Structure formats: C-alpha cells, structure tokens
Amino acid sequence: MAVDLLLGLQWGDEGKGKIVDVLTKNYDIIARFQGGPNAGHTLEFDGIKHVLHTIPSGIFHKNSMNIVGNGVVIDPVIFKKELEALNKYDIDIKSKLLISRKAHLILPTHRLLDAASETAKGKAKIGSTLKGIGPTYMDKTGRNGMRIGDLELSDWKEKYRALANKHEAMIGFYNVDIQYDLKELEAEFFDSINTLKVLSFIDSEEYLYQAQKEGKKILAEGAQGSLLDIDFGTYPYVTSSNTTAAGACTGLGIAPNQIGEVKGIFKAYTTRVGSGPFPTELFDKDGETMGRVGNEFGATTGRPRRCGWLDLVALKYAVQVNGVTELMMMKGDVLSGFKKLKICTAYNYKGKTISHLPYNIEAENVAPIYTEMKGWSQDLTKMTKAVELPNELNAYIDFLEKELEVPIKIVSVGPDRTQTIHR
Numbered sequence: 001m002a003v004d005l006l007l008g009l010q011w012g013d014e015g016k017g018k019i020v021d022v023l024t025k026n027y028d029i030i031a032r033f034q035g036g037p038n039a040g041h042t043l044e045f046d047g048i049k050h051v052l053h054t055i056p057s058g059i060f061h062k063n064s065m066n067i068v069g070n071g072v073v074i075d076p077v078i079f080k081k082e083l084e085a086l087n088k089y090d091i092d093i094k095s096k097l098l099i100s101r102k103a104h105l106i107l108p109t110h111r112l113l114d115a116a117s118e119t120a121k122g123k124a125k126i127g128s129t130l131k132g133i134g135p136t137y138m139d140k141t142g143r144n145g146m147r148i149g150d151l152e153l154s155d156w157k158e159k160y161r162a163l164a165n166k167h168e169a170m171i172g173f174y175n176v177d178i179q180y181d182l183k184e185l186e187a188e189f190f191d192s193i194n195t196l197k198v199l200s201f202i203d204s205e206e207y208l209y210q211a212q213k214e215g216k217k218i219l220a221e222g223a224q225g226s227l228l229d230i231d232f233g234t235y236p237y238v239t240s241s242n243t244t245a246a247g248a249c250t251g252l253g254i255a256p257n258q259i260g261e262v263k264g265i266f267k268a269y270t271t272r273v274g275s276g277p278f279p280t281e282l283f284d285k286d287g288e289t290m291g292r293v294g295n296e297f298g299a300t301t302g303r304p305r306r307c308g309w310l311d312l313v314a315l316k317y318a319v320q321v322n323g324v325t326e327l328m329m330m331k332g333d334v335l336s337g338f339k340k341l342k343i344c345t346a347y348n349y350k351g352k353t354i355s356h357l358p359y360n361i362e363a364e365n366v367a368p369i370y371t372e373m374k375g376w377s378q379d380l381t382k383m384t385k386a387v388e389l390p391n392e393l394n395a396y397i398d399f400l401e402k403e404l405e406v407p408i409k410i411v412s413v414g415p416d417r418t419q420t421i422h423r
C-alpha cells in the first residue's frame with residue numbers, strides 16, 4: 001500500500017493541521033516527517049481550537065496511530081506541554097503515539113544558540129521561531145546530535161553534558177548579550193524527558209515498512225511549506241529541513257517508489273511569517289484586510305503574518321518540486337468581498353518577463369505581473385457543497401487548475417472541520 005503525502009506549498013501556515021484532521025478518517029497511521037515545534041498545526045472542531053506543534057494531527061481520531069518520524073526534532077519541554085494540553089480529552093496517548101528512536105532532541109542550549117545566532121545577525125536575521133531548530137539540525141548533520149534512542153542508554157546524561165558544554169562555549173563565541181539560567185532550563189528539560197520516556201520509542205522505519213506490508217493506509221504529514229525548504233526555499237530565509245516530498249522519504253524511511261498521492265495545500269492568497277523575500281506582499285488595505293479577516297497570526301509565535309496575492313509562479317514551482325497530484329485550496333472565505341482579485345502569473349525579472357522562480361527573488365530583482373479576476377461578495381463560511389460556490393470563485397479555481405494542471409479537490413471555507421467542500 002503506497003504512502004500518501006500531505007505538504008504545504010507556500011511559506012507554511014497553509015492549514016495542514018485542519019486537512020490532516022479532515023482526512024484522518026481515511027488513514028490508519030499519520031506520520032510527521034520533519035520540522036519540530038516551530039510548526040503550529042491548528043485544528044478546530046466542536047467549537048474548540050487545538051494547536052499541535054510536534055504531535056501529528058491524527059491524535060484526535062480514535063482509530064489512527066500517530067508516529068513522530070526520524071526526520072523530526074523534538075523539544076521534550078514543548079512536547080510535555082502538548083501532552084498536558086491533551087490530558088483533558090479522552091485520548092489513550094500511550095497507545096496512539098509512537099516516537100522514532102532516530103529523531104533528534106532539541107536541548108535547551110540549542111534554543112540559546114538559536115537566539116545568539118539570530119541576535120548576532122542583526123538586520124539580516126531569519127526571523128526564526130527561536131525553537132532551536134537550526135542548531136539541532138546542524139548538530140544532526142554535523143554528527144554531534146543526541147537522539148531519542150540515546151535516552152535508552154545509561155550514559156545519556158554524560159553525552160548531554162558534553163554537548164551542552166560545547167554549546168555554552170559556542171554561545172560565548174557569538175559575543176552577544178543572551179540572558180539565561182541554564183540550571184533552571186536543565187531542571188525543566190530533565191523533568192520533561194521523564195514524561196517523554198513514558199511513551200514508546202520505536203524503529204519507525206521498520207514499523208512503517210511492516211504496516212505498509214499489512215496494507216495499512218499511511219499519511220505522511222509535512223510541516224512548514226515548500227518555500228521554506230532548506231534546498232528549494234528562499235535560502236537563507238528558510239527552515240533547516242526538507243519540507244518537500246523527498247523529506248518524507250528521508251524523514252520516515254519510505255522508499256521513493258512507495259509514494260502514492262501527493263496532496264498539496266495552499267492558501268487562496270499568500271502569507272509569510274519571518275523575514276525573507278515575498279514578491280506579492282501587500283502593504284496596503286488589501287493586505288491588511290487579508291490579515292484581519294484571515295486572522296493571520298503565527299500559531300507558534302503569535303507574530304502577525306505578512307500577506308499578499310496568490311503567487312502562481314511560486315506555487316507552480318512547488319507543485320513541480322513535490323510532484324503534487326491533488327490540490328487543496330484553503331481560506332477561500334477570506335477573499336469574499338474583494339471586488340477584484342489578483343494572481344501573479346509571471347515576474348518582471350531584471351527587465352525580462354519570466355514565468356519560473358529565479359535563483360534570487362529579492363524585491364529589487366523581481367516585480368510581480370498580475371492577472372486580474374472578478375471577486376465575489378457571498379459569505380462562503382456556511383456553504384457545504386461545491387454547487388453552492390459563487391461563479392467568480394469557480395472561475396478563480398478553474399484558472400488555477402488550468403495553470404497548475406492539477407485538480408483542486410478541496411476548498412476550505414472556514415477553520416472548522418465541517419467547513420470543508422469536497423469537489
């Protein structure tokens with residue numbers, strides 16, 4: 001049985017949590033393959049809003065198993081808080097959540113290093129969520145990291161000490177003013193590790209291989225978005241993992257020929273949180289309206305998101321790099337009320353019209369070229385069927401499907417599970 005993927009196609013915050021939650025009933029296993037608590041996957045049902053950072057979005061469904069894969073980086077402190085937030089629900093966490101032994105641990109000093117690195121960058125800062133993601137992946141690829149499986153060994157605290165000491169020396173090297181009390185941070189960290197240890201640590205690649213052989217349906221859940229991919233994103237303003245389809249292979253141990261559907265999620269417009277180029281960014285009333293109506297604030301950091309028109313050049317690139325087979329358009333409801341909608345279909349790049357994403361999309365090189373479409377005024381949030389959608393929205397969708405050559409199977413018209421239109 002092939003493994004399906006679900007990925008964000010823009011700069012993250014596309015609404016992956018909601019869609020995984022909607023789709024979970026079709027899957028036996030939901031597996032996160034990269035990123036860490038920099039992610040904030042929001043799910044809303046029965047009038048309650050839930051934000052998950054590391055735990056896969058299938059956790060609320062009775063019959064699904066949830067795996068945190070080897071490609072994920074885990075902060076035990078945040079993980080503990082996530083588990084505590086789930087305590088009030090009737091979820092048998094111990095039997096529904098498994099963690100890969102090969103996933104890497106975020107240490108308190110990784111977070112401090114993140115802060116030191118960002119501070120030292122000054123104006124050139126990435127706008128990191130400061131969750132220690134970059135330094136943890138650096139230790140992973142530098143072959144210095146600590147993994148979940150290390151916690152099963154008797155000498156893990158010595159390993160921890162050696163790495164933390166090295167980090168402290170590195171923080172000194174940055175020569176910036178970072179205030180911290182490591183003793184306090186460590187007490188919290190060790191306490192959280194005890195909580196983490198209550199869960200089962202597994203060889204998740206083996207588990208998933210056997211599950212596939214048994215015909216179990218698996219959905220690999222991505223975090224962040226394609227334009228934040230360490231290789232294909234807007235480097236260096238990216239995260240430190242492969243957020244694109246290939247990341248699911250390395251982050252779970254799934255062979256490339258075992259990938260089935262690639263479900264790509266995008267917003268009907270574009271947002272970005274943190275620094276970095278954003279060709280269609282708006283600084284006017286339209287951008288302000290998108291942010292306000294779309295409640296565009298980071299689920300992890302609370303930062304306001306930058307907003308702009310849909311960038312089809314960037315979206316095409318993401319569809320191409322991921323081999324997307326099905327699209328899901330989120331937040332269609334937020335565009336209700338705009339008289340005219342714009343879609344960026346090409347860039348003016350250093351005086352030439354181009355329709356692909358160039359190496360450098362900084363504002364001084366790239367100006368968006370727009371196609372205008374008619375807007376709609378109807379409130380979509382109570383609509384439940386595709387036939388109810390306004391003609392102008394159908395024209396918007398048809399245009400995108402034609403350009404992207406991939407069908408749009410879901411149109412989301414609100415944050416709740418029920419506000420989902422299947423086409």
Ligand code: IMP
Binds near residue numbers: 274
């Ligand atoms: P980091 O991964 O926390 O170091 O952040 C690097 C960049 O990716 C920053 O611009 C963040 O705002 C952005 N980023 C990281 N995680 C997310 C996410 O889940 N959604 C949106 N942006 C993210």
